[in-house]
Amino acid sequence: MLRTASSAGKQIIRLSRRCSTATSSPNANTDSKPKPPLRPRPTPLTDEIIRVDHAGELGADRIYAGQMAILGNGPMGKTIEHMWEQEKEHRKQFEHLIQHHRVRPTVMAPIWNVAAFALGAGTALMGEKAAMACTVAVETVIVEHYNDQLRQIMESPNPDKELLETITKFRDEEQEHHDTGIDCGAEQAPFYNALTEVIKFGCKTAIAISKKI
Numbered sequence: 001m002l003r004t005a006s007s008a009g010k011q012i013i014r015l016s017r018r019c020s021t022a023t024s025s026p027n028a029n030t031d032s033k034p035k036p037p038l039r040p041r042p043t044p045l046t047d048e049i050i051r052v053d054h055a056g057e058l059g060a061d062r063i064y065a066g067q068m069a070i071l072g073n074g075p076m077g078k079t080i081e082h083m084w085e086q087e088k089e090h091r092k093q094f095e096h097l098i099q100h101h102r103v104r105p106t107v108m109a110p111i112w113n114v115a116a117f118a119l120g121a122g123t124a125l126m127g128e129k130a131a132m133a134c135t136v137a138v139e140t141v142i143v144e145h146y147n148d149q150l151r152q153i154m155e156s157p158n159p160d161k162e163l164l165e166t167i168t169k170f171r172d173e174e175q176e177h178h179d180t181g182i183d184c185g186a187e188q189a190p191f192y193n194a195l196t197e198v199i200k201f202g203c204k205t206a207i208a209i210s211k212k213i
């Protein structure tokens with residue numbers, strides 16, 4: 001009984017020492033490194049823009065990855081690779097922005113990842129021109145989407161300059177991808193109109209979902 005009381009006493013002493021060390025150390029909370037100021041929460045507009053664009057650039061990266069998996073060694077390989085490299089940079093930039101502004105990524109990211117690769121690879125399996133038709137359809141929707149966002153940002157009370165510059169640059173590169181697709185014979189793909197309309201509808205649906213969840 002005495003031994004039990006004694007060990008309980010030691011336990012209390014140990015605990016109280018541990019607590020006092022944690023709270024009264026002269027070094028506690030005195031990190032000499034200056035901490036960057038906390039960024040304010042993004043506005044609902046910025047939050048929505050970064051989430052949906054992050055999802056879109058993830059999708060674009062995966063579409064071109066799918067195309068490269070099928071056509072990478074063919075005559076269109078270099079052209080597709082060049083566009084893919086730009087999409088990787090777009091994705092990287094939005095990955096930076098999503099962390100920087102503490103924006104929650106879309107919960108659909110794993111699904112877009114798989115669906116976009118399947119879209120890129122699937123159209124590439126239909127041939128080079130169908131792959132280019134896919135590029136034209138996707139980039140048409142993205143250019144319109146980025147133009148809508150640029151208008152929204154410019155009309156907002158405090159336009160985010162970094163976001164404006166980023167989206168303007170990417171919009172121009174997406175337009176180049178669209179034009180490359182046309183130059184490479186997209187319109188000669190079998191069922192061009194039906195194919196591009198279906199892909200555009202899919203992209204617009206993915207955009208609407210990624211804005212919200």
Ligand SMILES: [Fe+2]
Pocket residue numbers: 057060086087090170174
């Ligand atoms: Fe992009």
Ligand SMILES: [Fe+2]
Pocket residue numbers: 060087139173174177
């Ligand atoms: Fe693009």
